[in-house]
Amino acid sequence: MHDRPAGAAAVARRGDADLAAQEAVRFRRVMIAFSLPGGASYPAVAATDLAIGGHEFVAIVGPTGCGKSTLLNVAAGLLAPSSGEVYVLGARLSGINRAAGYLFQQDAVMPWKTARDNVAIGLEVAGIARAEAVAKAQAWLERMGLGAFAERYPHQLSGGQRKRVGLAQVLIRAPKILLMDEPFGPLDAQTRQIMGNLLLELWAFERKAVLFVTHDLEEAIALADRVIIMSAGPAARVIGDHTIDLARPRDASEVRLSPRFHELHKVIWSQLRTEVLKAYNASGATSADAAYSAGGA
């Protein structure tokens, strides 16, 4: 694994042809608009073309309200694009994306189930016997360092622990694609880096395709193979696509000290900064913006 070159193209050459040969997700001319009260329509994302390789870890970065989470919801099948198509593992997506696991920014675990039942549920609804699902859930919780907390309810866990339960809940179903919407956003800086390393560790096992939305550029560079930059909304679009050639395996906190990290950060930030300023100046300026952010983008 140490000699494994970074980048999806290189991974693809090394085999696992069924998945690597295929694109995990492809957006084809995907356009997303929201209708506003009063009949007007707000263009959130302009026609976007984007492909995520079978083993690629792609981070999408952009200013607040640029529609990056909206794009993720389209990939998840929770939201239908206004026009354009989404292809998942080569097949056109309609309805929920069954090949994907989604880790939400907010707490999404069920408060009425214990940590273990929350993790087991993904298998139970797929028809796996309860005893087996529970045993596997326990194993996943132990892998997450939460073995002793299996019987706890979410309100008895810390924010970081709940996040790990959420991650186990998603990963136990062995999704081929992992969608993450600022998953570590609500956590404190230390916990974020620990979670980042945990994610990299888990990802190194199977190298799923990952689509990771964040507003934190450093986090994006530290984790991803590719960083996509989106412009400020309305009608946000992809304006940058940077390959991150930092060696793997990485340590999410130590990699930030390397010279190459700084070079990459400098280049990408110069591009991102203009957009962040644009979004900042526009924030609250138009009613459409306000309606958009109120819509949970």
Add this chain to the structure above:
Amino acid sequence: MNPQRFRLLLLQALVAVLLVGFWHVGSTVPFGGGYLLPKFFFSTPADVGLRVWKLFAEGTTQIVRCSDPIDPSRLLSTSDPCFGKTVWQHLLITLTEGMLAFIIGALAGVALGFWLARNRLLSAVFEPYIKMLNALPRVVLAPIFMLWLGLGIWSKVALGVTLVFFIVFFNVYQGVREVSGVILANARMLGMSERQLFAHVYWPSALSWMFSSLHTSVGFAIIGAVVGEYLGSAAGLGYLINQAEGTFDTTGVFAGMVILAVFVLVIDGLVTLVERRLLVWRPPAAVGQA
């Protein structure tokens, strides 16, 4: 028992002692040529206590002396020679009416709450009618229920149902409507079908809302039963009070009130136990709210 809890209990007991003491002094010690609390209107605590004791003693004696074994099928029959018209039967009848009202009202409330919450059009159509029925003081329905269902327990159950139904209905409706969008999206992403969403997301959410109103709805079920009995019946705690009132027997009225209050306290305690068991997943501060 920790000192704080002990102090609290002591203060609570003090309130009872002061109130009963005031009542006792006001009704037995002459004050300026009369009584502050004339016996005719207020009775005395000792008389009321004695009456409660007498009711239970006589009721128990009637049952114990009776040579025939108690026929369970006649427990609710006022003409039963052993059990009929004892205070135990009054308690049992009020309890039966209250529980039936709660069960029927809760089932109907859950079913309709779910149905309307999941169906926007239906809920919009029925909204004004539900608001209208809910605004109606339910006591005015009692005479109609007596005409329809007679003087037995079912007219009281019906009155209780109309009270319980709306509390449960509104809570379940709210519970289903207010399921967090993120939890729902997450459940969908975990592969749940509509039926599984019902079992694992909507149902627990609605139940938690319903159980948080358990105290209120059980309380209202008893209120429905007692009010119904008071307005026309041949048995039950409401009947006991009504009978005493009809003969200006203040002591009897107060005795009935004391029995009713203790009865409600016991039931409320049981509800708290059930609630603790069912809402174990809730953060402590949230229990009992909403």
